[in-house]
Amino acid sequence: MRLTEHPILNFEKVRGKEVTIYFEGKPIKAYEGETIAMALHAAGIRTFQYSTKKHRPRGLFCAIGKCSSCLMKVNGIPNVRTCITLVEEGMQIERQEEKPALPKTIKPPKWKEPPRIEADVIVIGGGPAGMMAAIHARDAGAKVVLLDENPMLGGQLVKQTHKFFGKREQFAGVRGIKIAEILGEELKRRNIEIFLETSAIMLLQNGEEKLVVGVRKNKELIEFRGKTVVVATGAMERMIPFENNDLPGVYGAGAIQTLMNTYGVKPGDRVLIVGAGNVGLILAYQLYQAGVKVEAIVEAMPKIGGYFVHAAKVRRLGIPILTRHTILRAEGKEKVERAVVAQLDENWNVIPGTEKVFEVDVIALAVGLRPSIELLHQVGCQIKYVPELGGHVVIRDSRMETTIKGIFVAGDSAGIEEATTAMLEGKIAGIGAALATGVASPEWLKEIEKAQRDLEEFRSGPFGRKVLEGLKKVVIE
Amino acid sequence: MSEIPNYLREGYLSVEELKKYVGLPSEERLRQKPVAVPECPQEIPCTPCKEICPTNAVLMEHPNAVPIVDYEKCIGCSLCVQICPGLAFFMVHYLGDKARVTMPHEILPIPKVGEEVVLLNRVGKEVGKGKVVTVIPREKSKGDTPIITVEMPIELAWDVRAVKVVRE
Numbered sequence: 001m002r003l004t005e006h007p008i009l010n011f012e013k014v015r016g017k018e019v020t021i022y023f024e025g026k027p028i029k030a031y032e033g034e035t036i037a038m039a040l041h042a043a044g045i046r047t048f049q050y051s052t053k054k055h056r057p058r059g060l061f062c063a064i065g066k067c068s069s070c071l072m073k074v075n076g077i078p079n080v081r082t083c084i085t086l087v088e089e090g091m092q093i094e095r096q097e098e099k100p101a102l103p104k105t106i107k108p109p110k111w112k113e114p115p116r117i118e119a120d121v122i123v124i125g126g127g128p129a130g131m132m133a134a135i136h137a138r139d140a141g142a143k144v145v146l147l148d149e150n151p152m153l154g155g156q157l158v159k160q161t162h163k164f165f166g167k168r169e170q171f172a173g174v175r176g177i178k179i180a181e182i183l184g185e186e187l188k189r190r191n192i193e194i195f196l197e198t199s200a201i202m203l204l205q206n207g208e209e210k211l212v213v214g215v216r217k218n219k220e221l222i223e224f225r226g227k228t229v230v231v232a233t234g235a236m237e238r239m240i241p242f243e244n245n246d247l248p249g250v251y252g253a254g255a256i257q258t259l260m261n262t263y264g265v266k267p268g269d270r271v272l273i274v275g276a277g278n279v280g281l282i283l284a285y286q287l288y289q290a291g292v293k294v295e296a297i298v299e300a301m302p303k304i305g306g307y308f309v310h311a312a313k314v315r316r317l318g319i320p321i322l323t324r325h326t327i328l329r330a331e332g333k334e335k336v337e338r339a340v341v342a343q344l345d346e347n348w349n350v351i352p353g354t355e356k357v358f359e360v361d362v363i364a365l366a367v368g369l370r371p372s373i374e375l376l377h378q379v380g381c382q383i384k385y386v387p388e389l390g391g392h393v394v395i396r397d398s399r400m401e402t403t404i405k406g407i408f409v410a411g412d413s414a415g416i417e418e419a420t421t422a423m424l425e426g427k428i429a430g431i432g433a434a435l436a437t438g439v440a441s442p443e444w445l446k447e448i449e450k451a452q453r454d455l456e457e458f459r460s461g462p463f464g465r466k467v468l469e470g471l472k473k474v475v476i477e
Numbered sequence: 478m479s480e481i482p483n484y485l486r487e488g489y490l491s492v493e494e495l496k497k498y499v500g501l502p503s504e505e506r507l508r509q510k511p512v513a514v515p516e517c518p519q520e521i522p523c524t525p526c527k528e529i530c531p532t533n534a535v536l537m538e539h540p541n542a543v544p545i546v547d548y549e550k551c552i553g554c555s556l557c558v559q560i561c562p563g564l565a566f567f568m569v570h571y572l573g574d575k576a577r578v579t580m581p582h583e584i585l586p587i588p589k590v591g592e593e594v595v596l597l598n599r600v601g602k603e604v605g606k607g608k609v610v611t612v613i614p615r616e617k618s619k620g621d622t623p624i625i626t627v628e629m630p631i632e633l634a635w636d637v638r639a640v641k642v643v644r645e
Contacts, residue, residue: 007585163562163620165523167540173525173560173620276488289584303485308519309563311488316639317584318601321488420522461520461541
């Protein structure tokens with residue numbers, strides 16, 4: 001189940017030292033640097049827990065710590081997010097079956113005097129938006145600290161093996177994985193303090209001061225205090241309703257990319273993809289590159305939603321795209337064994353007799369994302385439902401400052417778009433935050449204006465229309 | 478509701494659509510030397526092909542415009558094929574009763590010069606066999622994408638857009 005050869009990636013280079021973990025007592029080979037969920041998957045284990053009431057099997061879904069389907073008992077501690085927790089030699093992993101009880105033998109961590117980290121700008125999220133915010137806030141003169149709950153920097157860039165669009169000065173023609181490396185180097189060069197495996201669980205403000213409560217590695221409490229905060233927490237995968245959509249083997253598209261592109265683990269043998277937007281199309285191509293058979297891409301709309309060039313890439317490899325088709329149900333006992341799809345008429349009703357059965361062990365949902373705004377919600381930023389931007393988003397001004405002074409937003413958490421726009425927004429928010437703390441000189445306004453022009457240009461085509469409609473509803477001046 | 482073009486329903490361009498949206502080089506030009514043809518009919522925010530072209534043969538009024546190649550200015554250098562993030566640029570060259578098509582190839586295995594490969598059309602159907610005449614490996618490619626040139630019967634020049642390497 002592990003990939004060895006790949007046209008773009010070299011997994012031998014990234015795999016660390018071999019370690020042994022134990023799943024229900026059985027030894028499993030794993031590599032340092034990979035998460036528990038990835039190691040289990042490589043060993044063919046798909047069921048991570050059973051639902052408490054109906055005892056239905058549950059497996060990985062999002063793989064980036066945003067859903068609850070991978071929670072397991074690790075070294076006796078329940079509800080550990082195995083998708084973002086790294087393996088350690090000798091770890092004991094167990095499936096959760098009943099409502100998990102806290103272990104009596106393990107002492108809770110002492111949280112009396114948490115270390116306090118102070119900065120001008122606290123950046124939450126180490127994806128393209130967060131990294132760009134940190135780099136530019138630092139360049140503008142601010143003391144910056146960045147935290148991310150994942151074990152590596154880069155956000156979703158670390159699984160983007162395709163080349164980016166846009167202008168060459170905005171990394172067009174460069175693969176996402178490479179951009180993650182480049183931005184990571186830039187952070188290092190600036191000596192920006194980075195906290196990985198650190199979840200921001202609370203965002204509060206006390207007068208002018210902002211407080212971010214972080215928990216590192218599930219046990220260490222850290223207090224981050226700053227004058228400003230940039231929230232770049234990204235997005236999470238959408239689910240759609242169909243029969244058995246909770247079976248192990250139904251994944252968000254991003255989870256499959258994480259499995260095969262970040263950790264070199266084959267997600268399965270035969271895949272059905274739901275959704276022909278850019279994510280679904282790119283995923284199909286990447287599965288083919290990893291040697292996995294894609295049976296079809298189904299799309300409920302009458303046309304392909306993503307870039308045509310991505311569609312052309314997968315069609316010439318023989319992968320069918322069925323527009324005006326939808327998934328009816330998944331079938332299988334413990335995991336996906338089949339997918340049943342059908343054609344839709346012009347009123348979006350299923351046309352009887354058009355059912356097709358695909359023998360697949362993986363169903364990938366590429367049906368869109370919604371912004372992760374929990375922290376912004378909690379601290380009291382004004383929120384609006386804007387379907388064009390993917391769901392609930394925060395009101396902000398043209399410098400990405402929310403309705404709470406000193407709290408900025410950037411990237412997918414500000415509205416679902418591209419990594420290119422996330423980077424530009426990150427730049428604006430980072431400089432904006434540095435200006436708001438008073439450390440940056442007004443000269444930096446020019447850089448904000450340049451990024452605003454670049455954004456405007458990127459969004460000026462037909463693909464930007466919807467986003468621009470959405471932005472009209474949330475950007476205030 | 479505006480009419481949905483067929484290529485957006487099906488995911489590939491027919492040769493008729495290619496003529497309509499992109500325009501094809503003349504037979505005379507195709508015989509001179511390789512010429513770049515963009516199979517990119519949709520307005521997307523993307524400009525590397527225009528930025529990298531050494532002779533300004535790729536025309537684009539604004540960053541979202543569809544790239545149009547001035548076939549007379551094109552020198553057949555293949556840089557656009559190498560850099561294109563959408564893997565949508567190809568080169569075609571007529572030589573006697575053969576044609577040579579240059580295309581991106583990001584799939585393992587990478588074919589070797591002289592190797593016979595299976596030719597695939599725009600929907601992945603096998604339409605014949607061709608011989609690989611040039612390989613630019615990933616390390617030497619401007620856009621981190623290996624590109625290959627494949628010789629084939631001339632009548633397949635406008636159908637073949639991918640290859641499959643079949644080894645024992």
